[in-house]
Amino acid sequence: MSTTLFTVTADQFFVLLQHWVVSFLPGSWQPVAATVVSSAAIVLLFPILFALTTVFERKGLARIQNRLGPNRVGPFGILQPMADGIKSLTKEDIVPTTADAAVHFLAPVLLVVAVFMGFAVLPMGRNMVLVDMDAGLLFYFAMGASTELSVFMAGWSSRNKYSLLGAMRAVAQMISYEVPLLLSAVTVVMITGSLSLTKIVAAQDQYSYGLPHWYIFTPWGFAAFVLYAISTTAETNRSPFDLPEGESELVAGYHTEYSGFKFALFFLAEYVAMFSISGLGTTLFLGGWSAPFAFLSWVPSWIWFFSKLMMSIFVFIWLRGTLPRLRQDQLMNFAWKFVLPLCLLNLLVAALWRFMGDGWLRWVVCSAILVLAYVGMGLIGMRSKRLGPRSYRYAE
Amino acid sequence: MLGEGILKGLAETAKNFFGSYVSSERMTTVEYPEQRIAPYEAARVFPFLVFDGKDWEAGMRCVACQICEKECPPKCILIEKSKDKKPDALGKPQFYPTRFDIDISVCMSCQICVEVCPFEAIKMDTEFELSTTDRFGGLLLDRKELAKSNEYYHGIHPAEAAGVDARLAQEKAKANVKSKAAAEVTATRAAVASAIKGAEVPARPAPEGV
Amino acid sequence: MSFVFYILATLTLAGALAAVMLKNTVHCALALTVAFAGLALLFLNLDAQFAGFAQILVYIGAVAILVVFAILLTKGSETPKDGVFSRTWLAGLAIAAAVFAVLGWAVLNSAWALPHETAVPEVTVKQIGDALVGRYVLPLEIVAVLLTAAMIGAVIVAMHEKERTK
Numbered sequence: 195m196s197t198t199l200f201t202v203t204a205d206q207f208f209v210l211l212q213h214w215v216v217s218f219l220p221g222s223w224q225p226v227a228a229t230v231v232s233s234a235a236i237v238l239l240f241p242i243l244f245a246l247t248t249v250f251e252r253k254g255l256a257r258i259q260n261r262l263g264p265n266r267v268g269p270f271g272i273l274q275p276m277a278d279g280i281k282s283l284t285k286e287d288i289v290p291t292t293a294d295a296a297v298h299f300l301a302p303v304l305l306v307v308a309v310f311m312g313f314a315v316l317p318m319g320r321n322m323v324l325v326d327m328d329a330g331l332l333f334y335f336a337m338g339a340s341t342e343l344s345v346f347m348a349g350w351s352s353r354n355k356y357s358l359l360g361a362m363r364a365v366a367q368m369i370s371y372e373v374p375l376l377l378s379a380v381t382v383v384m385i386t387g388s389l390s391l392t393k394i395v396a397a398q399d400q401y402s403y404g405l406p407h408w409y410i411f412t413p414w415g416f417a418a419f420v421l422y423a424i425s426t427t428a429e430t431n432r433s434p435f436d437l438p439e440g441e442s443e444l445v446a447g448y449h450t451e452y453s454g455f456k457f458a459l460f461f462l463a464e465y466v467a468m469f470s471i472s473g474l475g476t477t478l479f480l481g482g483w484s485a486p487f488a489f490l491s492w493v494p495s496w497i498w499f500f501s502k503l504m505m506s507i508f509v510f511i512w513l514r515g516t517l518p519r520l521r522q523d524q525l526m527n528f529a530w531k532f533v534l535p536l537c538l539l540n541l542l543v544a545a546l547w548r549f550m551g552d553g554w555l556r557w558v559v560c561s562a563i564l565v566l567a568y569v570g571m572g573l574i575g576m577r578s579k580r581l582g583p584r585s586y587r588y589a590e
Numbered sequence: 591m592l593g594e595g596i597l598k599g600l601a602e603t604a605k606n607f608f609g610s611y612v613s614s615e616r617m618t619t620v621e622y623p624e625q626r627i628a629p630y631e632a633a634r635v636f637p638f639l640v641f642d643g644k645d646w647e648a649g650m651r652c653v654a655c656q657i658c659e660k661e662c663p664p665k666c667i668l669i670e671k672s673k674d675k676k677p678d679a680l681g682k683p684q685f686y687p688t689r690f691d692i693d694i695s696v697c698m699s700c701q702i703c704v705e706v707c708p709f710e711a712i713k714m715d716t717e718f719e720l721s722t723t724d725r726f727g728g729l730l731l732d733r734k735e736l737a738k739s740n741e742y743y744h745g746i747h748p749a750e751a752a753g754v755d756a757r758l759a760q761e762k763a764k765a766n767v768k769s770k771a772a773a774e775v776t777a778t779r780a781a782v783a784s785a786i787k788g789a790e791v792p793a794r795p796a797p798e799g800v
Numbered sequence: 801m802s803f804v805f806y807i808l809a810t811l812t813l814a815g816a817l818a819a820v821m822l823k824n825t826v827h828c829a830l831a832l833t834v835a836f837a838g839l840a841l842l843f844l845n846l847d848a849q850f851a852g853f854a855q856i857l858v859y860i861g862a863v864a865i866l867v868v869f870a871i872l873l874t875k876g877s878e879t880p881k882d883g884v885f886s887r888t889w890l891a892g893l894a895i896a897a898a899v900f901a902v903l904g905w906a907v908l909n910s911a912w913a914l915p916h917e918t919a920v921p922e923v924t925v926k927q928i929g930d931a932l933v934g935r936y937v938l939p940l941e942i943v944a945v946l947l948t949a950a951m952i953g954a955v956i957v958a959m960h961e962k963e964r965t966k
Contacts, residue, residue: 257610258603261619297830329925332853339861343833346868350826358872365865372861389925516603517596572592 205494208235209321232324236313244465245275251511258515278458285454290353293451297351301344302452302459308340309463312470317392319483319496330391331383334474335376338429341467342368345438348460349448360447363522364431364438370529371428371435377537378418378425381544382409382478391474395482404488408481413560414544417568419479421537423509426471428525430464433514437522472506473499532571539567631749634714636694637703639736642679646737647686651711653678654687658703658712666696667703679758680765692736694720695729710754716746804845812838825871833864850925 203210212235216227249264249271256263264271289298315330317323327333342365349361383389386397400407409415428435439447449460476482480502483495520528543560550556609616620627643649654671670689678684703712715738722728744751815835819828836859843852886892932940 254607257607257617260606260610260616262617262621265621294824294827297827327849329849329853332850332857332925336853336856336861339857343860343864343868346865347830350868350872362869362872365869369862369865387926512600512603512607515607516599569591576592 201492205320207494208319208496229324236324237310240313240466240469241462243469244462247465247507248278249274254508254511255515282455282458287454287456290451292353294351294353297347301348301351302456302463304347305341305344305463306459308337308344309467309470311337315391316470316473316477317395317482318499319494322496323392326392327390329389331379331389339372345448352451354451357448357450360438364448367435367438367525368429370526371425374421374529374533374537375425375429377541378422379478381414381418381541384544385548391477395477395484398481399484401488406481406484406486408479410479412547413557413564414540414547415479417536417540417564421533421540422475422479424533426475427510427513428529430468430471432468432510434517434520435525437519437525468507468510469503472503475506476502532575536567536571540564629716629746631747633716634699634701635718636697636699636715637692637712638715638738639690639733640711640713640740640743641737642740648676650686650737651679651709652687652690653684653709655708657706657708661702661706663700663702664696664698666693667691680762687733690733690736691730693730710758713743808838808841808845812842826868829864829867829871832867833860836860836864848923850928
């Protein structure tokens with residue numbers, strides 16, 4: 195039928211495009227050429243998305259804060275990233291005299307490389323994954339761990355105590371939140387039984403009574419998603435966990451001494467890391483490229499993936515506009531005393547879910563355990579705070 | 591419950607975000623310089639000298655008493671008194687300033703000069719677009735630049751100007767009454783003197799106890 | 801021995817040599833990280849996906865950070881005044897040669913003992929997982945206890961320092 199042919203073509207549009215481009219080359223070159231074409235597409239697409247996201251972020255934050263945001267450079271300020279790009283390219287590249295020139299140069303390069311590597315295993319649509327690895331999730335986290343080293347390199351090589359402090363804080367924060375990140379991803383791996391991201395998406399691409407089998411709609415999946423969201427906000431140094439780059443605290447943290455294009459690279463790396471980790475969250479919990487309802491599966495799969503990705507980005511921007519910054523010790527306490535115990539409990543609950551078999555009982559039991567744990571930990575944590583309405587004392 | 595505050599905060603910012611497109615009380619920003627907000631009644635930037643009538647030199651209320659120059663905390667006012675006098679609004683001859691300079695790069699808009707002026711001569715202006723490319727004298731306003739009419743004053747601070755006008759009119763009326771009374775007294779004295787002069791011929795014994 | 805192996809081996813050796821010969825200690829730590837990366841790539845060249853990615857995740861993501869933190873928090877970040885070579889280098893060379901000889905003898909002896917296989921056995925992550933909780937569960941638990949003991953020790957050391965500074 196023509197509609198099915200059309201939907202399949204629309205769904206596989208980029209795959210067919212890649213095959214067509216590669217078909218111009220001789221046979222032995224074709225696998226390499228296919229990889230090169232896909233990598234080029236990723237390296238072109240995500241910086242463009244980054245440019246759009248900077249505008250959305252500035253306008254979104256502005257509207258939340260009762261102001262307008264950039265609106266001079268193009269219609270509704272859409273061309274603002276071009277102005278920003280030209281500015282950062284033409285600014286003088288200042289390297290401090292006492293700075294370690296080699297490490298100072300390599301830090302943003304390494305960061306950008308590590309961040310872009312993560313996209314190699316994300317399934318962006320049906321049959322649209324760059325490398326279908328058996329241990330895809332492990333590869334992703336390995337690349338994520340490499341970013342911490344370059345943050346440290348940036349802070350240390352600047353020979354500036356504020357940069358070093360910012361880098362230390364950033365690395366401590368990233369390491370602390372790496373554990374809940376991995377643990378919440380591991381619950382998904384446990385239930386799916388595979389580290390391969392394509393298999394995880396395939397396991398969620400089923401529907402019962404028209405509703406999807408996304409992991410976020412299960413009690414342990416919802417808890418894991420919330421904990422994953424908290425950990426990703428901290429991993430990418432986003433508000434409310436952006437103390438390492440807080441402008442009012444540490445000048446600019448570990449990228450104080452970077453100007454011009456290198457600073458733009460740090461900025462790019464932060465946003466692309468946000469995309470990549472939101473993409474992973476979408477794959478693990480929100481069903482990747484699968485449609486929310488069975489009757490909507492005529493919409494191409496890559497549209498679903500990118501819509502969910504952009505939804506996550508908007509939630510990041512929303513959180514940034516709402517919450518004040520957490521102090522370093524509050525951040526660490528939160529990670530080790532609240533998020534990590536809940537992650538471990540969530541592992542147990544996921545195991546319980548698996549072993550209780552199908553039925554309504556497992557929903558009730560698992561939800562009850564998680565809600566009780568959350569409320570209980572909240573009460574214990576808030577017990578010593580004695581928060582109430584503020585009382586003021588004025589000088590008489 | 592833990593996390594309640596965050597959810598309430600998220601709801602508030604979402605309301606702000608969507609409300610900023612529809613209601614002007616959420617979107618309080620105006621796009622200056624295409625749109626401007628009208629200044630408030632009590633807005634103040636830098637001082638100016640008030641003059642009554644059409645001629646700024648003749649109608650200037652300032653009498654060069656130099657109180658504002660002495661009271662100004664950063665000492666940004668420079669006044670030179672005149673040698674001659676000219677009549678003021680009440681008709682009395684007063685000195686006038688031949689030079690009245692305010693350095694607005696020094697002025698801190700504290701309004702003390704306005705508060706201490708006994709003649710309602712110096713008031714606060716709301717003009718703030720005063721930037722100039724002349725680095726050396728552009729921000730030193732002299733007498734001519736500082737002089738603005740009473741109608742202008744009414745335009746920027748209507749309630750205050752109405753009060754000032756009422757006070758000045760009251761003083762003028764009191765001065766009129768006093769001068770009329772003084773005029774009456776002098777007239778009666780003159781009439782009595784002339785009457786006494788006229789009735790000087792018939793000798794009268796000096797009355798006791800006059 | 802393929803072309804790729806030679807490149808990766810050169811990278812690893814260069815990183816390791818730089819790690820002992822550079823003057824700036826933090827540069828040494830970064831060169832060591834390059835050596836770790838070379839090792840991980842060698843694992844991946846042998847199709848050991850889990851080992852390679854775990855090497856990156858653990859060594860580059862955690863151990864390298866640990867090394868640089870340790871260098872920074874002590875006085876190691878200052879360049880040494882006497883140069884990087886110690887006076888007892890001859891003894892060090894002798895010991896290194898002895899260790900190399902023992903390892904080389906062990907590898908060569910076991911190479912004759914292994915059956916010559918042409919196909920690389922497919923080791924999936926599932927097989928590693930099964931082996932870890934099946935046959936090798938005791939070493940796994942002992943390693944877990946060791947790591948827990950290390951963490952508790954670190955917390956106790958930090959706590960004592962806090963009490964002393966109070």
